[in-house]
Amino acid sequence: MSAQVLRVEKLDVAYDHPRGAVHAVDQVSFSLRPGERFGLAGESGSGKSTMALAILRMIKPPGRIQGGEVWLEDTLLSRLSDEAIRRLRLAGIAMVPQGSMNSLNPVVRIRQQIADALADHGEKLSRGQTVARVRELLAQVGLPPQVAEMYPHELSGGMKQRACIAIAICLRPKVIIADEPTSALDVVVQRQVMETLGRVQAQLGAAVILVGHDMGLMAQFVDRLGIMYAGRLVEVSPIREIITNPRHPYTRMLIESLPSLEHKGGLRGIPGLAPLLRELPSGCAFHPRCPMAMQRCLVEKPEVRAMGPDATAACHLA
C-alpha cells in the first residue's frame, strides 16, 4: 500500500495543430497523500483544467494524452479498459465542476441526476432506498430534502454547486478534483461552498485537488500548492512555505498581486500576458515577463528540482 493516494508522473497532454502539436500539459508530476488538500493555481490557459480532465482520461480529440502515468493507489489508469475507467470516475476520482458552468442537466430533477450516478455504478437500489440515499447526500452538503424534486433552474448558484458536491461524494471517492468550484459565485456563497466541500472531504477522508486562480482562496483552503505556467508545474510547496518564501518569481508575483490589508495602495498585476501555447518562448516560458530573467533563462528550459521533502521548483534561480 503506497503512502500516496494519487500519483501523476510526467503527464503530457498534446493538442494536434496544423503547425505541430501543442502541449497543454507538459511533463507534470505530483502526488497526493490521503486526505490531503492540494491546490493547483495558474492563469487561465495554463493547463489546470486540462490536467483535471487528463487525470480522468477525458481528453477529447484533437487533444490526446501523449505520455505519462496516473496512478490511483495501485491502479495505473492508462491500463484500464474504457469500461473500467468509466466505473472509476466518480467512484475513485470524482469531479466538482466549475461554478460558472451549467453542469446540471436543466431538464432532469436533482434526484434523478444523483440516481443516474448511483445506478450506472452498479448500485441496485429500490426507489425508496434511492430517495433515502439522495436525502442523506443532500443533508451532507446542507441542502433541504425538497431539493431532490427540483430542477436546476429553481436553485441558486450556491445550491447548484452543493448539489454537484453531493453527486461528487455519492460513491465515497478517494480523490475529489474541484475545478474552480466557486467561480461566478459571490464571496459569501463562495465561502459556504468551500466550507461544505472541506467538511465532506474531511468526513470521507478523501484527497482534494482544488483547481483555481484565486490565491486567497488557496491560502485558506489547501495544504500544499502547485503553480502552473504554460502547461508546466513550475513550483510545488506547502502553503505556508510558498506564501512566506516563494521560490519561483512567477509564484512571488502571483502572491504579491493579492490585495492585503497591510500594504494598501494600488493593486499589482503581473506585467505581460500569458503566452500562447502555440508560440511558447524559448528556454523558460516565463522569461519575457520575469524581472529576474538571465541569459540562461532564454536558452535553457529549467528542470523540475526537489527543494526539500515536499517541494519542487523549476527555475534556474531557485
Place this chain on the structure above:
Amino acid sequence: MFRYLRRNTSLVVGIVLLGILVIFMVVGALMVDTSNAQPLSVPALQAPSWDYPFGTDRQGRDLLAVMVAGTPLTLRIGFIAGILGVGIGAVLAFTAAYYGGIVDTVIRSIADIGLTIPGLLVLIIIAVSLKGSLTVDQMAIVVASLAWLSPTRTIRSQVLTLRGRGYVEIARLNGMSGPEIIFGELMPNLLPYLAATLVSSVSAAILASVGLEVLGLGPVEAPDLGMTLYWVFFNAAIINGWWWWWTAPLVVIVLVFLGLFFLTVGLDEIANPRLRRAV
C-alpha cells in the same frame, strides 16, 4: 479556397447540380425551337425518339421545348418570390431586433402565428379568388405574399444572437448609430446566413408555386414545370403508361430542389461553423 470546397461537399454538389440546369437552359434556348412548347405544334403522345428526345404530350407539345421554355419560368417565380420574401423578411427582422419591445413582440407574433397557418391553403384562397387572370409574375407575387414569414423569423433570431455578442455592444458604446451597426457590423456577419435563407426561400417559393399549379391554380397558358405536371395528372398519364410525359418535368424539378437544397446546406455550413463536422 479549393481546400475549403473539398470539405464543404454540399456546396459543391449544389453548385454542380444548378450548373447542369443552367447549361441545359442556355444550350436549350440556343438549340431548341421553344414555339414547340405550345399545344398542337408536334404530333401528340410520341415516346422519346431522335426527333423528340423527351417525347411529346397529349396536346402536341414537344416536351424538350416545354422544359427549355418552362424551367426559367419556374425559376423566375421562385426567385421573384424568394427575393421579395427575404427582402421584406430582412427589413422586418432588423426592425424587430433593433427596436425591440412592442415592435419586436408584434412582428414576432405575426411571423409565429403566420407560420402555423399552412401557407399553401391561404395561397389557394388567394389564387381561387383571382382565378383566370394569373400570369407567371402575378403567380410570383401571390407566392411572395407569404414568403416573408419564415425569413423574418429566422433572420430575427440570428440578428439577436449576433447582437448579444461583444463586438456589437462595443460598437454601440462607441456611439455607432443603429444603421451603422446594422450595415457595418451585423450585415457582413449575416451575409452567408442571408444567402442561405434566400436560397431556401427560393426553394420554398418554387415548392408553393408548383403545388398551386398541380392543383390547377396556375397560369394555364404557361408551359412551366408545375403546369406540365398538372397536365400529367389531368390526363392520368401514369395509368395510361405515358411515362415520358412526367419523367422530364420530374427530373428537372428534382434537379432544381436538390441543387437548391445542397446549396442551402453548404451555405449554412459557412454561416454556422459549429456544424462544420463530417456529414
Place this chain on the structure above:
Amino acid sequence: MHAIYIVRRFLVFLVIVWLAATLNFFLPKLSGQDPVRTKLLEEASLGGYVHAGIEDMVKVYQKRFGLDKPLWRQYLTYIDDVAHGDLNYSIANYPRTVVGMIGEALPWTVGLLGLTTLFSFAAGTVLGALLAWPGAPRWMRWLMPPLWALHAIPFFLLGLVLMWLFAFQFQWLPIFGGYSAGANPALTWTFVFDILRHAVLPALSIVLVSVGGWALAMRGMMVTTMGEDYVTFAEAKGLRSSTIFTRYCMRNAILPQTTGLALALGTILSGAVLVEAIFGYPGIGALLFQAIEENDFFLIQGIVFTVIVALGFATFLLDICYPWLDPRISYHRT
C-alpha cells in the same frame, strides 16, 4: 399547473381561429369579383337542370349575406356563422353542407397524416441523434445522403414515382382511393387490410421525404447539446454512454426539435394535400382538389378554415405538452 401559460397559448389559438375566418372573408373580396356569385350565375345560366336546389341556394345565399348590407355587417354575420360551426352549403353538391363533407374526409387525413408525421418524427429524431453520436454504426452514414436527397423533393413527386413503380409497373398496390370500390365498409379484417393497402403509398411518400429532414435537424441539435457543460459533467460522473446519450443529450436536443415540429405542421399539411390529391385518397386534400375543380368556393373556404383551425389546435396541444418536456418553459416564455 401553469394556468397563465395555458391561457396564453389558448388565446393564441383563438387568434389563429379568428385570423383564419377573417382571411377567409376578406381575401376573396380583395380581388373585386365575387367567386360565389360568379359560380351561382354560371350554374343558374345552365338552367335548373344541374341542381334542382340552385334556386333555394341563391335565395339562402342572398338572404344570409344580405349583399346590400355594409361590409362590416356581412363580416359580423360571417364570423357569427363560423362561431356556430356553420360553414354554409356546398355549391356543387347542394344540399350537402360543407361541415358534413369535411367531417367525412377529416378522419382519413388525420389518420394518414397523424401516423406518418409521428412516425417520421420519431424515426428521424432517433436517426439524427445516432448520427451525431461517435459510437453510431457506420452503415447509418451511408443511409443519410439518400434520405437527405429525398428530403429535398416534394412529397407528391416521390408519390408520383412510387405510384408508377408499385401501382403501375409491378401492380403490387392499389393506385387510387382509400379503399376498393365496392368493398364492404365494415370493421372486418378484409376491409382494414384493404384500407392499409391503399394507405401504403401515400404514407410512404410522406415518411420517406420527412425522415431525412428530422434526422438532419436532430443531428444539428445533438452536436450543439454534446458540447454542453452538463454532458461533460455527466461523463465525469462515470455514467454509461447509453445514459449520457439518452438522458443527457437526446433529452435536451429533443426540445428545439419539438418546436421545429410545431412550426413544420403547416408545411407538412400543405405537402400532404397534394399527396392526397394525386392518390385520390379520400381525405381533406382530395376533397380540396375536387372543390377547386368544381369551383366550389364555400367548400374551399370551409376546408381552408377547418385545416387552419385543426393545425392551430395541434400546435396548441404541442404547446401544452411542451412544459412537460422542458420544465423551464413556464418561467422563461410566459
